[in-house]
Structures are given as structure tokens and as C-alpha cells.
Amino acid sequence: MADRAGYRIASVVTALGASLLLLFLTLPVAQLVAAAGLPGLAQLGHDAELRDALVLTAVTASAATLLGMIGGTPLAYLLARRAFPGRAVVAAVLDLPIVIPHPVAGIALLLALGRQSAVGSGLLALGLRLTGSVTGIVCAMLFVAAPLYLSAAREAFARVDPRYEAVARTLGDPAWRAFRRVTLPLAFRGLVAAAVVMWARAISEFGAIVILTYNPKVASVLSYDRFTSYGLPAALPVAAVLVIFALIPLIALRALRYDRSAAGL
Amino acid sequence: MITVAGLSARAGSFRLADITFEVPDGEYGIVIGPAGAGKTTLLEAIGGIVPVTGGAVTLGGRNVTALPPDARGVGLVYQHGYLFPHLSVEANIAYGASDAAIGRELSRRLGASDLWGRDVRSLSGGERQLVALARALARRPAVLLLDEPFSALDPRRRASVRRELRAMHREAGFTVLQVTHDFAEAGLLGDVAILLDGGRMLQAGSPEDVFRKPASPYVAEFLGAENVFGGEVRVVDAGPADRTGEAGVADRTFEFRTTPGGFTMIAVGDAVPGPAHAVIRAEEVVVSVAETASSARNVYQGRIVEMSASGALVRVTIDVAGTPLVAALTTRSARDLGLVAGMTVHASFKAMAVHLC
Structure with a gap:
């Protein structure tokens, strides 16, 4: 009897704790969308700056994600499959941008890619400016979001049993062809999910971008700019639209996961 | 012919050490040993899947120790089949075959023809093993490495597949090295028996000799x-x-x-x-x-x-x-x-x- 009562109390406490956390996480966002969602969407029709900021956010996040996939996929495969000295150190270093504060990431990028740096001045001489430019936004997004892609892609490759590749190799495939014909298709859903996570992280980035490139403005910077320049009422519709925008990759991710579990993978 | 001379290999923390034996051309070798003996690692070392750290592997008179798996001319069938789940049964069997008709003929002989239209993910363990065997054979390998390939088949099917494989082996003249836990299978199929334990070879010889004259208690x-x-x-x-x-x-x-x-x-x-x-x-x-x-x-x-x-x-x-x-x-x-x-x-x-x- 005492056991059953204890179990009931524990259940109630757990449910209460979970409900409070859920409320805390959803209430601000729900309130924001409820208060300014429709006006924000309506504002899209006549606010060209907001439209441009959203397009710029989508384009730069997509470019950063593409670069992350191109560079990150082979690296994620290597980290998942090959044992080499210092692998743990490489993996930890690659995760570093996830844990450092994002303004700090922006400062580090400014130091490495700014006009005063060797890389920044060299690229500037070639006509490529990394601060105060679209390239700068892509760099900031790539820096903070690529580690998420790498981590998820590494997991996706690690989930594919290496013996599939072994069989493909004995069936006459050289390493690259076995990767293309077997490993890549089997890890594909995981890689797409990793890319969606990276894209979602990129569109929500603010700290690193604002230090590297204030103008042109991405949606997060525009929201901040309206808040500091015109106050909360001006920032609300922009913020609400950004939340709705951010829901797109989340829904895509859920759909992918549902599809994956439905496929039995 | 499979010639393994002083072979050492590593798979994770497991080590295979100083393995030496020979399976003559066209003969059927059997690897037996308790779980964790290194039987699968031995097959993988011969197939070029795990790195060889010492010794040599010679297949058909050619030293293949430094060659990648795709250049060794081996077929490998794992116990769990490892059928490619994103491909159909037909595409799996045809994966490494030069001629799709070969795959069809092999499937017929192994009793797997009715599986052609099935989704790989719907196959039972035994059916997977049949398809994996047909897939490996369809490439016409000179050496076939089998890791408990019949373990999920029911006894009747196992006997018929075993008979058919033995017949194909005699006709095509490829050399086989098969891992088994089944001593009866070892006696029925094997020309050469290799006994492993703890990554080391305890005895090699004809199954008759290994069973009648064991090297140790x-x-x-x-x-x-x-x-x-x-x-x-x-x-x-x-x-x-x-x-x-x-x-x-x-x-x-x-x-x-x-x-x-x-x-x-x-x-x-x-x-x-x-x-x-x-x-x-x-x-x-x-x-x-x-x-x-x-x-x-x-x-x-x-x-x-x-x-x-x-x-x-x-x-x-x-x-x-x-x-x-x-x-x-x-x-x-x-x-x-x-x-x-x-x-x-x-x-x-x-x-x-x-x-x-």
C-alpha cells in the first residue's frame, strides 16, 4: 500500500514538473505568435525590409548548410569509421563552437577573418570581403551550425553497420563505389536530418552574425534592430514571423523521423 | 587454394595470432571453435576486411595480403546476411554479378526463386541467408568465405541447401572456407577442418583426424x-x-x-x-x-x-x-x-x- 501511494505521489510530482517545464518552453513562443503572428504575416505584404531579411536568412542558411554538407560529410564519415591518433581530440575541437557563447564565436571569427587578419586582408585583396557582407553571414552561420551537422552526420554513418560495406567490397566495389552505392543511401535520411538541424540552427543565429555582419540584416538581426530602434511593438511582428519561419525545418525534421521509423530503419 | 601462413590480424581489441593452414584448390575447409574464437575475424582477414598485422594470405597462388577486398576474388557471406535494405532481393543478388541470369539460376537451385519479388526487410533470417548466399555465388568467386551461412535455416532446408552448395562447389571448383558450430556439418562438408580458440589455431587437418585424434584434451x-x-x-x-x-x-x-x-x-x-x-x-x-x-x-x-x-x-x-x-x-x-x-x-x-x- 505504502509503495503504491509513493508511486502515485512520484507520478504526480513528475507530471507537474514536466507540465511546468512544457509551459515555460511553449508559453512565450505561443504568446508571441498569438499576439503578432497574423499581423506579422500581414506585414510581409508591405514590409520589403522584412521580406528581404527572410530571403537573405534562407539563402545564407542554405549556402552555409550546403558548404557544411560538402566539407562535413567526408569528415563525419572519417570520424565514424576510421580510428586514427587524436580522433577524440579532433571530435572535441569540432564540437567547440557549440559550447562557446556565440558573440565570442563572432569575436573569434572577426579576429581570424576580419580586415586586420592575414586571411581577411588576403581575401579582401582578391575582392572577397568577409565582414559586413553576405559572405560574412554565411561564415558566421557555418561556424556555429556546422558542428551540429558533423555530429549528427557522424551518428548517421555510425548507425550503418560497416559489414554492409565489407560485403559490397567483396562483391567487387572499390571503397568509393561501396560508399556511394551502400553507405550513402543507408545514411541518407540521417544526413538529411543533420542538414535540417544545421539549417535550423543557422537561421536562428544572432550573436556571431551581429558582430561579423550587421548589414545586410538577416531576420534575427532585423528583429533586434527594430526592438532597439522602435521598441517592442515594432519588433513583435518580425519576431513572430521568424518563429513561424523556424517551424518549417522542425516540421521537416519530424516528418523525416516519422518516415524513418515507419520505414523500419 | 587458400594458404594462410603465420597470419595475425586485429579487429578492435581482438587479436588473431599465428594462424597457419591450407585448403587445397577446390576443397571445402571448415573452421570450428567456441564463440569468441576468432572464426569471423579469420574470414574477414582472408577477405581483406580487417587489417592483417603479420603473416601472409595466398589465394590461388597469388599473395593477396596487401590487396583490397575487391581485388581478392572472394565472396563473403555473413551469418546475418547483410542484405542491402535499400535494394530489392533481385538487385541484391545482381549486385556483383556480371550477368543477371546467373543470379536467377543460382536462386532457383538454392530454392530462393520465390523471394525475387519480396522486400528485403520482410525476409526471415533463413531467407536472408539464402539470398546472401546467392548474391555471393553470383559473382563467381574463386574463394567463398561462409560465416555460419545455414544457421537460420530449418533442418530440412539446411540439408537441401547444403547438398546443393556441395554440388555447385564440385561443379564450379571454387574453394570454400566455412565457419560452423555444427560438428555434423563439419564432418559432412569438410575436407579440411581448422579448430580455433582465443584467436589461436589449436589444430588443423582432415575432419576425421581432428575428431578422432584431437591434439589436446x-x-x-x-x-x-x-x-x-x-x-x-x-x-x-x-x-x-x-x-x-x-x-x-x-x-x-x-x-x-x-x-x-x-x-x-x-x-x-x-x-x-x-x-x-x-x-x-x-x-x-x-x-x-x-x-x-x-x-x-x-x-x-x-x-x-x-x-x-x-x-x-x-x-x-x-x-x-x-x-x-x-x-x-x-x-x-x-x-x-x-x-x-x-x-x-x-x-x-x-x-x-x-x-x-
Whole structure:
């Protein structure tokens, strides 16, 4: 009897704790969308700056994600499959941008890619400016979001049993062809999910971008700019639209996961 | 031909060390050993899947130690099949084949034709094994490496697939190395048996030799020999070999006394005087109710202490001077003799049936 009562109390406490956390996480966002969602969407029709900021956010996040996939996929495969000295150190270093504060990431990028740096001045001489430019936004997004892609892609490759590749190799495939014909298709859903996570992280980035490139403005910077320049009422519709925008990759991710579990993978 | 010379390999923390054996061209090699012995790692080292850290692998006279798996001409079938889940059964079988018709013909012979239209993910374990076997064979490998390829098949299907594979093996002349836990399978299929344990090779030779003349008491017990006795060997008759230096070892006669106490038995063959083990397979022990005249040189009287039936066989444990001696009889024989626990019987076996190691 005492056991059953204890179990009931524990259940109630757990449910209460979970409900409070859920409320805390959803209430601000729900309130924001409820208060300014429709006006924000309506504002899209006549606010060209907001439209441009959203397009710029989508384009730069997509470019950063593409670069992350191109560079990150082979690296994620290597980290998942090959044992080499210092692998743990490489993996930890690659995760570093996830844990450092994002303004700090922006400062580090400014130091490495700014006009005063060797890389920044060299690229500037070639006509490529990394601060105060679209390239700068892509760099900031790539820096903070690529580690998420790498981590998820590494997991996706690690989930594919290496013996599939072994069989493909004995069936006459050289390493690259076995990767293309077997490993890549089997890890594909995981890689797409990793890319969606990276894209979602990129569109929500603010700290690193604002230090590297204030103008042109991405949606997060525009929201901040309206808040500091015109106050909360001006920032609300922009913020609400950004939340709705951010829901797109989340829904895509859920759909992918549902599809994956439905496929039995 | 598969020639493995001083092979060492590493797979994670597991190490395979100093493996040496040969499976002649077109013959069927069997690898046996307990779980964790390194059987799969051995196949993977031969196939080029795990890195070789020492020694050499020669396939068909070509040293392939440094070659990648795709250049070795081997087919590999894992116990779980590892069918590519994103491809159909048909695409799986055709994956490495130069001609799709070969895959169809192999599927027909292995009884897997009806699986062609099925989704790979809906196949049972046994069906996966059939498709994996057809897929490996469709590439026409010179060497086929099989890791318990029939383990998920029902006994009837297993027997027919085993027969068909043996027939294909004879027709095409490829060399096979198969891992199995099934001693009957080893005896039925194998021309060469390789026994592994703990990453090391314990014995290699014909299945008959490995089963009848195990290299150590451990091998004997692993291979299911129920009568393994520790004791002392003494030469009774050195035979003409020692007298003239020409005759074969089979002419030498030994006396083996089990320790502690126990009984004495006569053995012939080759042995070194001193501490040793005697192995007598239970099938070699004949049980009779009355002492009968026979050519067996080892005849004992004892009391039945235990009888246990297993399928068509009965294992009868007879106490001979305080030492248990196990005999395997058919259920029918045991019934005809009226054997029951507590009964006094005679147990006999030939001197040739005693293997000293």
C-alpha cells in the first residue's frame, strides 16, 4: 500500500514538473505568435525590409548548410569509421563552437577573418570581403551550425553497420563505389536530418552574425534592430514571423523521423 | 587454394595470432571453435576486411595480403546476411554479378526463386541467408568465405541447401572456407577442418583426424568427446619400429593407466611415455550384458550409473573402477539389451579407438 501511494505521489510530482517545464518552453513562443503572428504575416505584404531579411536568412542558411554538407560529410564519415591518433581530440575541437557563447564565436571569427587578419586582408585583396557582407553571414552561420551537422552526420554513418560495406567490397566495389552505392543511401535520411538541424540552427543565429555582419540584416538581426530602434511593438511582428519561419525545418525534421521509423530503419 | 601462413590480424581489441593452414584448390575447409574464437575475424582477414598485422594470405597462388577486398576474388557471406535494405532481393543478388541470369539460376537451385519479388526487410533470417548466399555465388568467386551461412535455416532446408552448395562447389571448383558450430556439418562438408580458440589455431587437418585424434584434451572435449582421461602412458611393445627402425607407428602398443586409480587400457599408435590424456569417443564403446568374445582389447565390467536419452541415442554412463565411462547406443539397442541404471554390464572398446594426446 505504502509503495503504491509513493508511486502515485512520484507520478504526480513528475507530471507537474514536466507540465511546468512544457509551459515555460511553449508559453512565450505561443504568446508571441498569438499576439503578432497574423499581423506579422500581414506585414510581409508591405514590409520589403522584412521580406528581404527572410530571403537573405534562407539563402545564407542554405549556402552555409550546403558548404557544411560538402566539407562535413567526408569528415563525419572519417570520424565514424576510421580510428586514427587524436580522433577524440579532433571530435572535441569540432564540437567547440557549440559550447562557446556565440558573440565570442563572432569575436573569434572577426579576429581570424576580419580586415586586420592575414586571411581577411588576403581575401579582401582578391575582392572577397568577409565582414559586413553576405559572405560574412554565411561564415558566421557555418561556424556555429556546422558542428551540429558533423555530429549528427557522424551518428548517421555510425548507425550503418560497416559489414554492409565489407560485403559490397567483396562483391567487387572499390571503397568509393561501396560508399556511394551502400553507405550513402543507408545514411541518407540521417544526413538529411543533420542538414535540417544545421539549417535550423543557422537561421536562428544572432550573436556571431551581429558582430561579423550587421548589414545586410538577416531576420534575427532585423528583429533586434527594430526592438532597439522602435521598441517592442515594432519588433513583435518580425519576431513572430521568424518563429513561424523556424517551424518549417522542425516540421521537416519530424516528418523525416516519422518516415524513418515507419520505414523500419 | 587458400594458404594462410603465420597470419595475425586485429579487429578492435581482438587479436588473431599465428594462424597457419591450407585448403587445397577446390576443397571445402571448415573452421570450428567456441564463440569468441576468432572464426569471423579469420574470414574477414582472408577477405581483406580487417587489417592483417603479420603473416601472409595466398589465394590461388597469388599473395593477396596487401590487396583490397575487391581485388581478392572472394565472396563473403555473413551469418546475418547483410542484405542491402535499400535494394530489392533481385538487385541484391545482381549486385556483383556480371550477368543477371546467373543470379536467377543460382536462386532457383538454392530454392530462393520465390523471394525475387519480396522486400528485403520482410525476409526471415533463413531467407536472408539464402539470398546472401546467392548474391555471393553470383559473382563467381574463386574463394567463398561462409560465416555460419545455414544457421537460420530449418533442418530440412539446411540439408537441401547444403547438398546443393556441395554440388555447385564440385561443379564450379571454387574453394570454400566455412565457419560452423555444427560438428555434423563439419564432418559432412569438410575436407579440411581448422579448430580455433582465443584467436589461436589449436589444430588443423582432415575432419576425421581432428575428431578422432584431437591434439589436446581441450580439443577433445570441445569436439564432444565424452571420455577424456588424464593418466600415464607406458610402452608395452615398442614394435618393430624401435627394433628395426623401419616399421610404422601403428605397430607400437601402449598401456595407459588413468589417474588417480581407475583402470588400465591398451592403446596402439603414437605416443610419448609419461603423463598424457586418453580420448575414447562414446560411439566406440560397446556395451554388452554378458562378456562376449571379440577383438576388443579393452573389456571392463562396470555398473550403469546414469542413462540419458537424446534423440535416437542413449548415453550410458558406466562406473568402471570408480571412473565414469560413457557409451553411446541407439535407443533400440539399449531397449533390446534391457539396460537400466544400477545394472552390471560389460563395456569394451578397441585399442585403436584410444587416442593418446
